[in-house]
Each structure stands twice: as structure tokens, then as C-alpha cells.
Amino acid sequence: MDDKGDDDSKKVDEKKRRFLTAATTVVGGIGVVGAATPFVASWMPSAKAQAAGAPVKVDLSKLEPGQRITVDWRGKPVWIIRRTQEALSKLDEAKDKLRDPHSKASLQPDYTQNKHRSIKPEYLVLVGLCTHLGCVPTYQPNLGELGPDWKGGFFCPCHGSTFDLAGRVFEGVPAPINLEVPPYRFIDDNTLVVGEHHETEKA
Numbered sequence: 001m002d003d004k005g006d007d008d009s010k011k012v013d014e015k016k017r018r019f020l021t022a023a024t025t026v027v028g029g030i031g032v033v034g035a036a037t038p039f040v041a042s043w044m045p046s047a048k049a050q051a052a053g054a055p056v057k058v059d060l061s062k063l064e065p066g067q068r069i070t071v072d073w074r075g076k077p078v079w080i081i082r083r084t085q086e087a088l089s090k091l092d093e094a095k096d097k098l099r100d101p102h103s104k105a106s107l108q109p110d111y112t113q114n115k116h117r118s119i120k121p122e123y124l125v126l127v128g129l130c131t132h133l134g135c136v137p138t139y140q141p142n143l144g145e146l147g148p149d150w151k152g153g154f155f156c157p158c159h160g161s162t163f164d165l166a167g168r169v170f171e172g173v174p175a176p177i178n179l180e181v182p183p184y185r186f187i188d189d190n191t192l193v194v195g196e197h198h199e200t201e202k203a
Contacts, residue, residue: 137161
């Protein structure tokens, strides 16, 4: 009788031991995850840091010619547009109708001092806010979309300002200067970083 009782008590103790081991492991695992979460989160830029201008990395690998993507940088929309060869070929056609075809009237990065206003002609990077009163222009890339002479570009619906597909402002509209080109650089052929200067740009 006593031997049987001892066996039963050993079985109960063994079950308790397994349960306590499993429970301790689970609680310990939760504690490790809880302790690691703030540590891992510290690697990520905070909302405050992003608002202050933390760089934003952008993957271009799936961006097709004619398409646009928008990212947020310093609380502003930044457009990355992959221009078609046809669009690039039309940039010279309206230059006599532009207020500042060479981007001399505003402080802009050195790499905007060309007709395509970009490091790589194919990719246009712009802050998507009208330079008149900060409205968001619409992307109108198609020929003739805003009239027979329209070669593609941007139209601000608030007060009618128009810009070409390099973000250059047309004459006779309320916007005083070209759309802003933010600092940016390419890491490789398919990745750019908004918020960091290109290597040739003076700090």
C-alpha cells in the first residue's frame, strides 16, 4: 500500500514538475520578447526623428515607366516618377514658355541645374506641393491632357499653376518658382534615399 502511494505521489510530482517547467519557459519567453521589443524599436527612427527629416529609403525595382510613387519625408509628400523616353524627349519643346527653365531662381541642389532636374534623367524626385500656396498638384503625364500644347506635367487645381514633367513652372501662373527637388541620392540602380545629398552636392 505504502509503495503504491509513493508511486502515485511520484507521478503527481513529475506532472507538477513538467507543468512548472513549461509555465516558467513560457513566462520567461514572454519576458525576453518584452525586454527585446524596446531594444529593437530603438533601432528604428522615431516619429519625431522622421518629422525632423530622417532619410527615407525607396525601392524603385517595381516602378514602371510613366508610374509615380509617393513617400513621406518631413511631413511632405515626395514624388518619385519614372519618366518615359517620350516624356524626356518633350522637355525641350516648352522651354520658351517656362519661367525658370534652368532652375536658377531658387536654392536647389546642383543636380537640378539641367533640363531634366535630376541625377538620372529617367527618375524625377519632387516635393509634391505647389510653390504658390502649398496645394498638392495633380499628375497629368499624358500629351494633350490639358490642351493641345500640353506635353505632360503637373496641374495645381487650387489656383491653376502648371509645371512641366521636370517640375518647372510655366509663365503666367501664380506659382513663383519651380517645384522643389529634395536632397536625395542613389544607393544602387534600384534604391534611392530621400533626405541625403548626392555625393557631388556641397553640404
